Amino acid sequence: MRAYADNDYPADHKPDWKVISGLWPYLAEYRGRVVLALVFLVFAKLATVATPIALKYIIDYLDQNRGDELLLWIPVLLVVIYGALRFGSTLFGELRDAVFARVAERAMRRISLRIFRHLHQRELSFHLDRKTGGLARDIERGTNGISFLLRFTLFNIVPTLLEILMVAGILLVAFNVAYVVAILVSVVVYVAFSIKVTEWRTRFVREANARDNQSNSRAVDSLLNYETVKYFNNEAFEADLYDRDLEDWEQARLKNRLSLATLNAGQALIIGVALITIMAMAVQEVALGKITLGDFTMINAYLIQLFIPLNALGFVYREIRQALVNVERLFKLLGDNPVVVDKPDAPPLIVDNGKVCFDHVDFSYRQDRPILKDVSFTIPAGKTLAVVGASGAGKSTLARLLFRFFDVDNGSIRIDGQDLRDVTQDSLRAAIGVVPQDTVLFNDTLYRNLAYGRPGASEEEVHHAARLAHLETFIHSLPEGYETRVGERGLKLSGGEKQRVAIARVILKNPPLLILDEATSSLDSISEQAILGALREISRQRTTLVIAHRLSTIRDADAILVMDAGRIVEAGHHGELLARGGHYARLWEQQNCSEQSNADL
Template sequence: MRHGQTLPDDDRPLNWRILSRLWPILREYRWRVIAALACLLLAKGAVIAIPFLLKHLVDGLDATAGIELAPLLVLGLVLAYGGARFANVFFGELRDTIFGRVTERAMRRIGLQVFRHVHSLDLDYHLNRQTGGLARDIERGVTGISFLMRFFIFNIAPTLFEIAMVAGILLLNYGPQFSVVVVVAVVTYGLFSFRATEWRTRFVREMNQADSISNTRAVDSLLNFETVKYFANEAYEAGRYDESLAVWEQARRKNRLSLFTLNGGQALIIAIAQTVVIGLAAWQVRAGAITLGDFVLINQFMIQLFMPLGFLGFVYREIKGSMANIENMFKLLALRPAVVDAPDAQVLDSTANSVSFDNVSFAYQEDRPILNQLSFTIEPGKKLAIVGASGAGKSTIVKLLFRFYDPSSGTIRIGGQDISQVTQHSLREQVGIVPQDTVLFNDTLFENVRYGRVDASREEVENAIRLAHLDAFIARLPDGGDTLVGERGLKLSGGEKQRVSIARTILKGSPILVFDEATSSLDSRSERAILDSLAELAREHTSLVIAHRLSTVVDADQILVLDQGEVVEQGTHTELLRRGAKYAELWQAQQSRAAGETAPIAVLN
């Protein structure tokens, strides 16, 4: 299923997906599951023994029953009653403790699976995702799976077993009238609970959707707080957030009222059944058909029966709620990336460093072509620059080289290997990039540089920092390389972030380097220093430079001028100026603009 499609609003395939993912974990921890089930049986055995102990104890204390128990026997029954109570709680807690490891491992495995799956999805998905809602859907989905594992195994089946046991005991010992009332009550309770829960599940979905929307809006606003401040739109953002909270509040109200209806109906069914059973028992005591101990036993069984029955209703409601919660998570897992490795994909040759585009065409939308039969080759160790106006398709070339998208037609090769036939991981290991927009992790400066190669030594990281001319800046910081850069690197300027990105790429040490407007955020002095370092670095690498400022690519071995997805000129800087065509026009325009920007400074000086 591709993203953008939705699964049918049906829980049955969702159940199957859950079980198929949980079964390997249950099988791996089968001895823990067996031990937990043994504790469950012991706990249930203690529960069933309690009413019988009470019956014999009451009959032994009832002078009218004609049964007189020895003091030691009475003491034994009392101690046995206390032991059964303790055993019920103890084995229940032991069961949860033993099975907790299985539940925690399932949450970890599935959480990791979703995390990896989201990273495997293509760029188009990530450009359209809503981070806040996505995080909330994953959190609720993983929690819902934990609930299903615990309660589906240890509550639903055991409760049904207990109901059958109680109905059988009442039938054999006290006649069909008691068991008939129990069976009718359980069936009525079950039908009402299932129907009412199905009815209110849509309110749970509405509430979760509203919760995700409000969370997404809050996260989006906080991530862009600088923009909010620039335009003084705090009140506007608060108003939008309040609108989403109002929808969430309304959904919560509907959910609460539907829950009141469900709980009220269940309580009425239980109250009627218990009243009828106790009334029958009281009548038979008065008639002398059963003893006072039997009355206590029946009453205790009804209490013990309807407590798990009430809990069964809760469990079913929560299971339906969990199904609604994990619905979006399984839709997410059902998405398939548009770009996948070929079944027989090879590892890209680590010595390959030539790049060629052969008649490559591409369009994000069919009616809006971006590249049209683009062809060029970068020889090993050479530097090729691509220039052109905004929207000409320069950055799209980078996305295709990293295989974030596949071309509509044509072939891209590295070292003669078609990149669609090699693994994406090996491809991206061979290509380093300094992007136009650098986003850093909320970690230290040093660790952000080390991200280029996470197993690099401290000396290697420091060398990359020097080559990127970042060492002087770090030396001025109170905490040096241990300075936290803030969320998305907001504590650094644009130029400082770009130098971190350059250091990160230098550390990666890939044979092919891509610079996508790599110095766009630097001042002229810093730009010159970094260009000198990059020129030295590029001697041993194949370089692709995407540039808007032509002054940064005058030393390129080859320059392509791109216009509306086609190469309209190519050559060296000198050759293109001599022709006096498109490149020369761009050069003259930029030189005039630069002269105009410096003129006021000269006057002031």
């Protein structure tokens, strides 16, 4: 399945609001904290709504007793109450955030860990098709979107609606229905306008994100292939491609900002008209003596209190829509089940001898392009089987199927009589050590890359594996020794040095079965002979599948298979295959001629 293309969601895609319900499992771990946070939220809003009432009584007392002898303690008490309410509103709001912080951060942690594990469970084809930069951006935006939804849905939308209801109730009781109608009409018009315009501009936001993914993927891909760019002197070409992506991003961002300006201007106009209308009503009633100056101040304070969060509500709605899209993408990724899965209650693989059988195996990466056709062979326990053939013959596919990166289309693969599809992937892969043709290292120290073969290994065991892989002389020549950092993807090491690290890892892992996928392809002749000796030593008691390009490295194999166009065309020992004068003999002659030509040069 293709991963995260820019057009996974069309521009007119509407987010699924049911996504919010999917967040509940991440809140359920701290139900008590969620309830306590909601209690503090209500207290904060009660204090906020009561503040203008205290202000009204202060102003009314001072206005009505102007020129008379004041009882000083009354306004002082009212001021203290006013200050306490203001402080209480802030205090309960901060307590709410403090109590909920653990809930939100733990939810972020849980979802991040879940997506990390899920990505490692996905099949190889998913990771071959992915765009790392764009995928990383989507994961980042998705996890941030979850945090936003948790915080703002609970602590902005709900409090604002609660405050509107409280203020409407107070105005209805204290004054007349005209104020309530005016406020409610203003709120409805404001919300309707915000939703309509936000729906219109969402496509610009999504387009900006898509162009952001595209430019980021281009930058990451180019930097990961830094050496290739240098080899072909294509710095200017890469910069031009990146600038084209940035130009698309710039245009998308410009549309986004212009549409945002339209939304903000419209919201400001609605708020301005509402304030003028309601304040004009209040001024008229003050002039007629129907309400006091304190009432006028209270109405003004409520309008300010209402429209400030309501103004933020427009921003929050925009962000919630975008957060929903981001979280929906994340949940979509989590909802895409791996193609290769364990059967329910699958038992672990038990390796008694290590006999491997491929039985009439058919396989294709795509239905219109078969790779393996009716492949059958057996690797006896403790023996070494080499597979040779031209590029594209299907050699490396055998290794991928044995490691169960993919499941066969027809036939079966068995280890000691156990079908790989019937046992757990974890136990299968624990039993197989792989030395790949292209070794990619973590951007960490040499020691940690070596110890990755068995993270719990002792320092002496790691050093012993390095010695067997003929790495110690090289390591001791480095100023920082085992603590040398190898760089992104191990770029600070040569191909041969990286392959020795891969061999050391397998030695440290100490599995009963081995897959050597052209394990010496990056080594010079002297190093190759030394490593071959180490590989022969570690494979002596193990069942070993060798994918070979250099035929000279597999002369001593117990059996050799020759593949062509996905089929086994020859099988036998080295001398036997040479005597037949078939495919193997021709490959041997071609390589000898090539090596002789290189020697003459």
